[in-house]
Amino acid sequence: MRFTTAGSVDDGKSTLIGRLLHDSKSIFEDQWESLERSADLAGGTEVNLANLTDGLRSEREQGITIDVAYRYFATPRRKFIIADTPGHVQYTRNMVTGASTANMALVLIDARNGVVEQSKRHAYISSLLGIPHMTVCINKMDLVDYNEERFREIREAFYAFIPRLDIRDISFIPISALKGDNVVTESANMPWYHGPTLLSHLEDVYIASDWNLKDFRMPVQYVIRPHTDEHHDYRGFAGQITGGTLKVGDQIGVLPSGDRSTVKSIRTHNGPSEEAFCPQSISLELEHNIDVSRGDTLTSFDNLPYTTQDHDAHLCWMHEKPLQLGKKYLIKHGSRITKVVFRELVNKIDVHTLEEVHEPIGMGLNDIGRVRFKSMGALVYDAYKKNRYVGGFVIIDEASNDTLAAGMLRSPDKPQPVPDFTDYVI
Amino acid sequence: MNQYKLTHLELLETEAIHVMREVAAEFERPTLMFSGGKDSIVMLRLAEKAFRPARIPFPLLNVDTGHNFPELNEFRDRRAKELGAKLIIRTVEDALAKGIATQVPGEISRNRLQIPTLLAAIEEFQFDAAIGGARRDEEKARAKERFFSFRDEFGQWEPKKQRPELWNIYNGRLLPGQNMRVFPLSNWTETDVWEYIAQENLELPHIYFAHEREVVRRKGQWLPVNDLQPPKEGEEVKTLRVRVRTIGDIMTTGCIESDATEITDILAEVASARVTERGGRADDKVSESSMEDRKREGYF
Numbered sequence: 273m274r275f276t277t278a279g280s281v282d283d284g285k286s287t288l289i290g291r292l293l294h295d296s297k298s299i300f301e302d303q304w305e306s307l308e309r310s311a312d313l314a315g316g317t318e319v320n321l322a323n324l325t326d327g328l329r330s331e332r333e334q335g336i337t338i339d340v341a342y343r344y345f346a347t348p349r350r351k352f353i354i355a356d357t358p359g360h361v362q363y364t365r366n367m368v369t370g371a372s373t374a375n376m377a378l379v380l381i382d383a384r385n386g387v388v389e390q391s392k393r394h395a396y397i398s399s400l401l402g403i404p405h406m407t408v409c410i411n412k413m414d415l416v417d418y419n420e421e422r423f424r425e426i427r428e429a430f431y432a433f434i435p436r437l438d439i440r441d442i443s444f445i446p447i448s449a450l451k452g453d454n455v456v457t458e459s460a461n462m463p464w465y466h467g468p469t470l471l472s473h474l475e476d477v478y479i480a481s482d483w484n485l486k487d488f489r490m491p492v493q494y495v496i497r498p499h500t501d502e503h504h505d506y507r508g509f510a511g512q513i514t515g516g517t518l519k520v521g522d523q524i525g526v527l528p529s530g531d532r533s534t535v536k537s538i539r540t541h542n543g544p545s546e547e548a549f550c551p552q553s554i555s556l557e558l559e560h561n562i563d564v565s566r567g568d569t570l571t572s573f574d575n576l577p578y579t580t581q582d583h584d585a586h587l588c589w590m591h592e593k594p595l596q597l598g599k600k601y602l603i604k605h606g607s608r609i610t611k612v613v614f615r616e617l618v619n620k621i622d623v624h625t626l627e628e629v630h631e632p633i634g635m636g637l638n639d640i641g642r643v644r645f646k647s648m649g650a651l652v653y654d655a656y657k658k659n660r661y662v663g664g665f666v667i668i669d670e671a672s673n674d675t676l677a678a679g680m681l682r683s684p685d686k687p688q689p690v691p692d693f694t695d696y697v698i
Numbered sequence: 699m700n701q702y703k704l705t706h707l708e709l710l711e712t713e714a715i716h717v718m719r720e721v722a723a724e725f726e727r728p729t730l731m732f733s734g735g736k737d738s739i740v741m742l743r744l745a746e747k748a749f750r751p752a753r754i755p756f757p758l759l760n761v762d763t764g765h766n767f768p769e770l771n772e773f774r775d776r777r778a779k780e781l782g783a784k785l786i787i788r789t790v791e792d793a794l795a796k797g798i799a800t801q802v803p804g805e806i807s808r809n810r811l812q813i814p815t816l817l818a819a820i821e822e823f824q825f826d827a828a829i830g831g832a833r834r835d836e837e838k839a840r841a842k843e844r845f846f847s848f849r850d851e852f853g854q855w856e857p858k859k860q861r862p863e864l865w866n867i868y869n870g871r872l873l874p875g876q877n878m879r880v881f882p883l884s885n886w887t888e889t890d891v892w893e894y895i896a897q898e899n900l901e902l903p904h905i906y907f908a909h910e911r912e913v914v915r916r917k918g919q920w921l922p923v924n925d926l927q928p929p930k931e932g933e934e935v936k937t938l939r940v941r942v943r944t945i946g947d948i949m950t951t952g953c954i955e956s957d958a959t960e961i962t963d964i965l966a967e968v969a970s971a972r973v974t975e976r977g978g979r980a981d982d983k984v985s986e987s988s989m990e991d992r993k994r995e996g997y998f
């Protein structure tokens with residue numbers, strides 16, 4: 273189970289992670305000693321739990337989180353991978369990195385300040401990135417006398433803007449990350465709260481259905497060619513299944529070429545297999561000797577993906593250099609790299625109101641907006657909403673190779689022609 | 699639908715295999731760092747799985763500090779031979795002789811000296827990607843690493859300028875002279891590694907298991923006695939039943955007292971451990987930022 277933190281600076285994200293690790297007995301003695309040493313040096317008496325994840329010197333100096341830190345802990349019931357992300361607007365791109373693979377977003381809110389812009393913004397990004405579960409932790413309850421009214425007020429305020437989000441599952445928990453209330457142990461200070469502690473909620477949430485198991489998709493990543501006598505003609509198409517399931521004997525299509533063939537054999541992590549499913553990394557052989565290479569997508573026939581050069585997507589811009597319409601960029605989508613040109617900025621999300629601003633003038637660092645663009649070769653995809661791993665892409669600068677933006681594809685507005693598949697006859 | 703479910707370990711495995719294949723597909727001259735240590739043994743198995751029935755399409759690379767445990771070197775050479783893999787070894791000794799690396803007076807560990815040696819090897823063979831077994835749970839600067847860790851012409855890591863990494867999409871593009879360090883085990887913990895070793899029944903150098911060894915007590919650790927590290931005056935040499943939890947420079951790798959002879963014993967030991975795996979490594983203890991500083995210079 274992977275989760276990520278979200279929320280404004282100083283809402284207590286890093287402290288909460290430290291608390292979770294501490295109370296679930298996942299902090300080791302040498303880590304604790306080093307925390308105590310730094311507390312001594314700083315002249316403080318109490319250790320700073322946030323220093324457990326703020327691993328860079330400049331982070332500890334400034335007392336802020338700059339880049340995502342990954343932490344790991346396990347309870348007898350589940351293993352967790354945590355991405356502790358920065359709250360500053362200028363580091364939003366790092367927050368996006370942490371959010372892209374998360375099953376759950378923990379949105380922190382300082383009970384004194386209530387729902388502020390940055391909490392909304394992060395909640396919005398979490399929903400845009402399709403994180404299936406969200407838990408809103410109303411933190412620092414100790415500073416508002418563990419007041420139930422305050423909790424209710426904030427929850428109401430959050431509910432008011434939920435219609436702007438696209439979230440399957442949301443819960444609210446009043447906590448104190450610093451004191452430990454309702455993090456791992458139930459709080460004696462808030463008898464009015466009857467829900468689970470954060471940890472037991474994390475342990476219980478049902479995540480098995482977070483993968484798309486309906487429509488088979490596999491971008492071909494690499495072609496395995498052993499060149500040995502024993503496997504002379506072997507061509508194994510390797511890749512990670514990004515959607516659906518597959519059996520030996522299944523008919524599959526190759527896009528964008530439009531060839532079709534039958535699955536002859538499958539090899540998973542555990543050797544030859546009759547079937548495979550998302551998100552396994554597998555390799556497979558086809559019955560026919562057709563042209564398939566890196567960048568192609570293998571697909572099932574019902575619910576075909578879109579195969580087109582004209583696209584509509586949400587974009588999170590992550591670089592100081594702003595987006596330029598008409599300029600050529602590289603796109604990496606699945607295993608394919610090709611060129612794109614942005615033609616139109618449809619709208620931009622106003623950070624403050626989360627309203628769409630139409631016909632914006634530009635898009636720069638940390639802006640989120642909707643764009644239309646054209647790719648040199650066809651991209652094969654489903655809407656991001658339907659499958660994160662088939663609808664996501666990154667934009668790369670041709671000259672510097674920097675990653676400039678992350679994008680989430682939407683269904684094209686025009687009806688798409690169904691590709692013609694040709695049976696390959698040997 | 700429940701049958702279509704991967705365990706935590708299988709999810710880590712599928713992610714690592716994806717990363718290995720991405721390296722093979724996107725880079726022209728990748729190499730896999732293989733020391734014979736437990737993490738690199740796990741990596742080797744993942745590489746085998748990623749490319750079966752073909753051979754692993756990269757040469758193996760090891761920087762021999764001259765302070766490697768001999769047991770590790772024997773194991774390293776034997777495994778490479780069994781796999782029919784090409785093994786490239788570059789030594790700190792040689793780098794010192796050529797002036798590529800220079801020793802600072804009083805420097806005991808050769809950990810730092812590995813850096814120029816490695817960078818020189820990367821340059822010599824024009825490697826554009828080096829796959830390493832570092833894990834984010836080892837150390838807090840490592841907790842900040844990406845899977846694809848971009849290094850400039852000088853091999854430096856710039857933590858504030860890391861490329862955003864989303865979903866399973868990795869940007870491996872480089873300009874000439876730059877290179878990528880790639881960490882397929884980023885999300886694995888020490889426990890995951892041991893569980894995987896047990897699951898795959900992987901052979902390990904015997905020093906990971908309990909054995910009798912001469913050790914001395916120094917700075918709160920049991921350090922192995924050997925030719926390079928004779929006991930100092932007043933130090934009592936003891937023969938204890940020990941094992942190593944993580945293997946680095948022989949001068950600074952602490953042994954822990956242990957009776958663990960089977961992997962199941964080790965799993966139990968790891969589960970109840972009160973210090974981190976690298977808690978026994980003096981190289982990390984120098985300061986809060988020693989790992990970050992070494993990484994900035996080109997360390998893994």
Ligand SMILES: Nc1nc2c(ncn2[C@@H]2O[C@H](COP(=O)(O)OP(=O)(O)O)[C@@H](O)[C@H]2O)c(=O)[nH]1
Pocket residue numbers: 279280281282283284285286287288322335336337359411412413414415447448449450451
């Ligand atoms: N009183 C109180 N202070 C808290 C609580 N959680 C965090 N803090 C303090 O808030 C400050 C910011 O915490 P930090 O975890 O660095 O916030 P981040 O920027 O969201 O990671 C620190 O001084 C914490 O000690 C809480 O529950 N109660």
Ligand SMILES: [Mg+2]
Pocket residue numbers: 285286287322336337357358359
């Ligand atoms: Mg923080």
